[in-house]
Amino acid sequence: METLERVIGTQRVFAELAPEHLAVLTGCARNHRFTAGQYLCREGLPANEFFIIRQGRAALEIAPPARHAVVLETLGPGDVAGASWLIPPYRWSADIRAVETTLALGIDAACLRSKCETDHDFGYAMMKCFLPMLVQSLNAARLQVLDVYAGPYY
Amino acid sequence: MSMPAPITERGAFVPTPYRVIAARRELGDTVTLNIAPQAGALPAILPGQFNMLYVPGVGEAAISLSGATEAAFIHTIRDVGAISHALTRLPPGASLGLRGPFGTAWPVAETQGRDVLIVAGGLGLAPLRPAIRHLLAHRERYGKLSLLIGARTPPDILYPHEIAQWRANLDLYVAVTMDRADAMWHGHVGVVPLLLPRADFDPANTAALICGPEVMMRATAQALLGMAVPAERIHLSLERNMKCAIGLCGHCQFGAAFICKDGPVMRYDRIAPALAVREL
Structure with a gap:
């Protein structure tokens, strides 16, 4: 049977994490199973826990009033669901909905932030895990805003 | 061929x-x-x-x-x-x-023995389709094949029936993503570079063939460099205003090159500096 620590260690976002830091991180983690249609997080609610998708798909979406929700990004295996837990006020800025049965690792955000404050080496290692993900998301959002296929040729 | x-x-x-x-x-x-x-x-x-x-x-x-x-x-x-x-x-x-x-061609002969990653954006799937058909017709000559397709919205997907046939091919990984969609679309949403980590390929032994809007190609090439795919094995198909098609009129000049005769398919390591020049 796979241990939680081993499962976490196989996640893309933690690929460079040292074993001692992996053990610290595992203390904040637990497994989740979401059924299709179930929300991993809802806009405005406290971002107490964030998720790393292990299996299945989830939609990051925002619902304008009286309109269908707009899906901004589909998250799949290896993706980190949500970044609102990183910065105050620690509240979700979008909904994340399971599109199909989704298995995820949940990381207790307060637990992780506390360990980062206590052990700055661990905190720096975490920053190196999450910063590339944030930059990738920022670059993707910029490209999405450009609406590159709206031009006449593509 | x-x-x-x-x-x-x-x-x-x-x-x-x-x-x-x-x-x-x-x-x-x-x-x-x-x-x-x-x-x-x-x-x-x-x-x-x-x-x-x-x-x-x-x-x-x-x-x-x-x-x-x-x-x-x-x-x-x-x-x-x-x-x-x-x-x-x-x-x-x-x-x-x-x-x-x-014009120049996709390097389907030079990439034999390698994993091949094909990234198409919008109508960019059209110039890539002959390469995809060639790779599938000579499947045994190549490593892992991945086809990543981006489109603006679900109704804008080009060749949906052929994509469905490609999907049925067990040794070709196919992923399609939309830049925008509502909750009625059950497929993937997000820009096409976000699909790269999901494809299975060995960066050191991969050739990438990319065609689509130039901003999308630049973003995809940058993401591939970040995954350690060598710049000389990233190939882009460029588009400019071509008139004579034989390198005489200069309408499609791209730095020292002419897209009509030195392109349209060009190696990223050779054109990356020019791609960053706004006036080109």
């Missing part, structure tokens, strides 16, 4: 009469034409090349080949201007002129 015959003076400067033998509407503004020579044999092509299609009385435009049969060239054309508008309205039986084929 045999090398194409050299462009003769007549083939280079004077359009050869062709006839539309089939026309199929792909999207609201996009049509695929099968065209055959009115006399003589069809010239050989390489995947990635283009032809200059001439509508008498209207003008001539560079159109990538989206395929070929033994008897006909296949071109997928979007109605974006006077010439392409006229082309998309040609019925079966109509005459048109053709010069070509011209």
Whole structure:
């Protein structure tokens, strides 16, 4: 049977994490199973826990009033669901909905932030895990805003 | 695949009469034409090349080949201007002129033995389709094959039936993503570079073939560099205003190169500096 620590260690976002830091991180983690249609997080609610998708798909979406929700990004295996837990006020800025049965690792955000404050080496290692993900998301959002296929040729 | 015959003076400067033998509407503004020579044999092509299609009385435009049969060239054309508008309205039986084929090809021979990653954005799938068909026809010569397709919205997906056939191919990974969609779309949403980590390939032994809007190609190439795919094995198909198609008029000049004869398929390591120049 796979241990939680081993499962976490196989996640893309933690690929460079040292074993001692992996053990610290595992203390904040637990497994989740979401059924299709179930929300991993809802806009405005406290971002107490964030998720790393292990299996299945989830939609990051925002619902304008009286309109269908707009899906901004589909998250799949290896993706980190949500970044609102990183910065105050620690509240979700979008909904994340399971599109199909989704298995995820949940990381207790307060637990992780506390360990980062206590052990700055661990905190720096975490920053190196999450910063590339944030930059990738920022670059993707910029490209999405450009609406590159709206031009006449593509 | 045999090398194409050299462009003769007549083939280079004077359009050869062709006839539309089939026309199929792909999207609201996009049509695929099968065209055959009115006399003589069809010239050989390489995947990635283009032809200059001439509508008498209207003008001539560079159109990538989206395929070929033994008897006909296949071109997928979007109605974006006077010439392409006229082309998309040609019925079966109509005459048109053709010069070509011209330009460089996707490196399907050089990439044998490697994993091949194909990234298409929007109508960029059309110039890649001959390469995809070639790779699948010679599947045993290549490592892992991945096809990542991006489109604006679900109704904008080009060749949906052929994509479904490709998906059924167990040794080709196919992923399709939309830049925007509502909750009624159950597929993937997000820009196409986000699909890269999901594809299974060995970066050190991978060749990437990319075609789409230039900003999308630059973003994809950057993401591939970040995954340690060598710049010299990232290939892009560029598009500029091509007129003569033989490197004489200078309309498609791109730094020291001409897209019509040094491209359209070019190596990223050779063009990356020029891609960053706004005026080009």
